[in-house]
Each structure stands twice: as C-alpha cells, then as structure tokens.
Amino acid sequence: GKAVDRPCAASITSVINFELMDLVGQHFPDANTEPEPMAELAAGAHDLMGFDSVMPIFGIAQEATALGCVVDFSDPGNLPTPQFAPWQDANAELCLPDGFPDSFFEDKYIKCSLEAIRMLKKHFGDKVMILGKVMGPWTLSYHVYNVQAFLMDTLAKPERVRKSLDLLSQVPILFAKAQLEAGADAIVWADHATGDLIRNTMYRDFLLWRHQELVPQIPAPVILHCCGRSMDRIEFFRETGFDMYHFESANPVEKMVEAAKGKIRLAGNINNPQTLLQKSPDEVRIEVQRVIDAGVDIIAPECAVPLQTPVNNLKTIVEVCQNN
Numbered sequence: 001g002k003a004v005d006r007p008c009a010a011s012i013t014s015v016i017n018f019e020l021m022d023l024v025g026q027h028f029p030d031a032n033t034e035p036e037p038m039a040e041l042a043a044g045a046h047d048l049m050g051f052d053s054v055m056p057i058f059g060i061a062q063e064a065t066a067l068g069c070v071v072d073f074s075d076p077g078n079l080p081t082p083q084f085a086p087w088q089d090a091n092a093e094l095c096l097p098d099g100f101p102d103s104f105f106e107d108k109y110i111k112c113s114l115e116a117i118r119m120l121k122k123h124f125g126d127k128v129m130i131l132g133k134v135m136g137p138w139t140l141s142y143h144v145y146n147v148q149a150f151l152m153d154t155l156a157k158p159e160r161v162r163k164s165l166d167l168l169s170q171v172p173i174l175f176a177k178a179q180l181e182a183g184a185d186a187i188v189w190a191d192h193a194t195g196d197l198i199r200n201t202m203y204r205d206f207l208l209w210r211h212q213e214l215v216p217q218i219p220a221p222v223i224l225h226c227c228g229r230s231m232d233r234i235e236f237f238r239e240t241g242f243d244m245y246h247f248e249s250a251n252p253v254e255k256m257v258e259a260a261k262g263k264i265r266l267a268g269n270i271n272n273p274q275t276l277l278q279k280s281p282d283e284v285r286i287e288v289q290r291v292i293d294a295g296v297d298i299i300a301p302e303c304a305v306p307l308q309t310p311v312n313n314l315k316t317i318v319e320v321c322q323n324n
Contacts, residue, residue: 007292007299009321010053011045012131012188012246012267013225014079014304019311020044028076032058033108035115042120046128049311050318053129056116058304060190063135063171064143066107068097073109079304085146087164094163101174110175114182121183129186131223132179134172136191136214137165138207144168147197154202165206169214176218186221189242194228200236208236215241223267227303231255238263248302249275253294267298270317277306281316288320 021027024044026037042056059079061071070084087094097103104110120130135143141150141164153161176187191211193203215222224242226233229250237245238260245264247256249271260266268291270276275287291299299321305314 006324007321008052008297009050009318010129010131010267010298010300011051011055012053012223012298012300013133013190014055014058015045015049015051015301015309015314016041016058016307017305017309017311017314018307019309020048023048023311028078029073029080032080033073033112035112035119038112038116039119039123042116043123046124049315050322051314052318052321053131054120054124055131055133055188056120057113057133060135060139061143062109062113062133063104063140063175066097066104066110067140067144067168067171069143071109077307079307082143085144085149087144088146088149090149094160094167096167101170104171104174105178110178114178117179117182117184130184131186131188132176132182132184133188133190134175134179136172136189136207137168137210138191138193140168140171141165142192151197154198154206161206165210169210173214173217176220176222180218180220184220186223186243187218188223188225188246189215190225192227193233194226195230195232196228200233203233204236208240211240211242225303231259234259234264240264244297246298246300253291253296257295265297266295267300268296269302270300272302272305272309276301276309276313279313281312284313284316285320288317289324292320292324 024041026041030037031041038056042054045051045054061080061082064071064082068086069082071080071082073080221243223244225246231251244267246267247269249269
C-alpha cells in the first residue's frame with residue numbers, strides 16, 4: 001500500500017507467448033505439466049521481458065483434474081482446457097472427489113504448480129513479485145458443471161447452483177494458502193462472473209457475500225480477475241475485500257478508475273487482440289501511457305496474452321512504466 005517510484009508492469013494472468021518459449025527453451029505442453037519447465041518459462045517474464053512479477057500458472061484449468069474433470073494438457077499450441085465436466089448431468093450428485101482435500105494435493109498438476117512456485121522463490125527471493133493463481137467457485141463451477149448447464153441452472157435450479165458454490169468455495173482457499181506457503185507473495189483470484197454472461201444482480205446475489213467471507217481468509221493481497229464488461233458490477237467488486245481488480249479493455253479506463261472510487265486498486269487493461277497482438281511498439285506505447293495517466297495502479301495486459309503476441313510489444317509495457 002506504500003507509494004512507489006514508478007508504475008509497476010506485471011504479469012497478472014499470463015504474458016507467455018511462442019517467441020518467449022523459444023527464447024527460454026521451454027514450451028507447452030511441458031511448461032503446463034512439469035515444474036522445472038513451468039518455473040523457467042515463468043521466470044522469462046522478468047528475466048527476458050523485464051516484468052516486475054512472474055506467474056507460473058498460465059491457464060485456468062490447473063485445479064480441474066483434481067476435481068474430477070478431464071483436461072487436455074497435450075496441445076503445444078494452446079492453453080489446457082477442461083474437456084469433461086463431472087457434474088454436467090442433471091442427475092449427477094454434487095460432491096467433491098473421494099479423499100478431498102488430501103487427494104487434491106496429490107494431483108499431478110497441483111503438485112506441479114506448487115513446486116514451480118518454490119523454484120521461483122528460490123530463484124528470485126524477494127526481488128520479484130511471485131503471483132499465485134486460483135479459480136474462484138464461479139469459475140470452478142464452469143469447469144465441473146459445464147458453462148452452459150451451470151448458467152442455465154442459475155435460473156432453473158438456483159439451489160443446485162448454490163450447492164455447487166458452497167462445495168467449491170473451500171478449494172481456492174486451500175490452494176491459495178498452499179501457494180503462499182510455497183512462496184507466492186500475492187494471489188490472483190479468477191472468477192469469471194462477467195457481464196458478457198450474467199447480470200450484475202446475479203453477481204450480487206450469488207457471489208458478493210461469498211467473496212466478502214472468503215477473501216479475508218487469505219493472509220496476503222488478493223487480486224480479482226474477471227473478464228469482459230464489468231462497469232455495472234464494479235460497485236460490488238469494490239465492497240468485496242479484494243485488494244485489486246484486474247480488468248479488461250472492454251471497460252473504458254477513465255470510467256473504471258472513476259467508478260473504483262479509490263476503494264479498490266486497479267490493474268490492467270492493455271488490449272490484447274488489437275494492440276498487443278497486431279500493433280507496433282509505438283502504438284502500444286501510446287495505450288500504456290494512457291492507462292498510466294488514467295491512474296491505474298499496475299499496468300498489465302487485460303488477460304492472458306495470445307500466444308502469438310510479439311515479445312517486443314510486451315517489453316514496451318515495461319519500458320513505458322520504467323520511463324514514468
């Protein structure tokens with residue numbers, strides 16, 4: 001919470017791209033499934049691009065297999081995504097896997113993430129911010145329930161949705177605490193209750209009070225990540241207890257800063273598909289400066305960058321922050 005001498009350039013979700021993989025010499029799928037490649041690739045965000053933070057969990061599916069999903073980790077050209085949702089059938093019993101929570105921490109991909117964080121802590125010490133990442137109960141419900149079925153049940157079977165959220169709320173707390181113990185300095189909490197999928201009143205009724213109860217249980221700064229349009233729910237986000245909100249370029253930066261009212265710090269919101277992927281470093285520089293001038297606290301891509309994003313465009317974010 002103290003003042004800093006320049007804006008921070010951070011990898012909040014992921015800045016990993018094919019060019020960086022080639023420079024580091026570590027690629028998908030190994031960097032999603034084995035701790036040493038994962039840590040080495042994550043370290044490249046700082047060592048080769050200059051970012052002030054590193055984030056070893058590149059996607060959103062790291063917890064999914066531990067909760068009974070089938071996830072395809074084999075694709076060298078994409079982030080892993082869940083392929084099978086165990087609660088999708090309307091008659092499926094909503095329950096966590098046998099042996100939870102011990103079984104959760106025996107999962108290969110959970111162990112991989114925690115060991116990668118330990119390696120990064122050993123490599124960087126206190127010189128670079130190490131971010132952990134967890135999925136909140138809403139996003140975990142997408143994984144184990146199926147997105148369409150879950151969203152339909154928010155209207156048709158709200159009690160089933162509440163049970164899903166109740167069961168899954170303990171997962172991010174356990175995983176976040178384990179990541180902090182492994183060496184993470186702060187936690188990114190992704191809960192994709194976006195305006196592109198649900199009304200703001202649904203966030204208020206299903207999630208707001210849960211976030212208010214859950215976030216204080218994590219003994220470190222917690223950054224909320226929620227994709228898409230969110231201007232109509234920042235009034236709720238700022239009352240959650242999250243220390244920071246990482247937001248997308250779908251939300252005008254000046255309006256978001258005004259709406260936050262100083263009650264929640266902000267990170268973001270450099271556009272991915274147009275600016276970082278397709279524009280020149282000079283054009284990136286203009287957008288980064290605009291976000292800094294608007295008063296955003298941590299400057300970062302709006303979400304995980306496309307894997308084809310040029311390294312020079314990402315390095316430009318760092319350069320502009322260092323020159324301010």
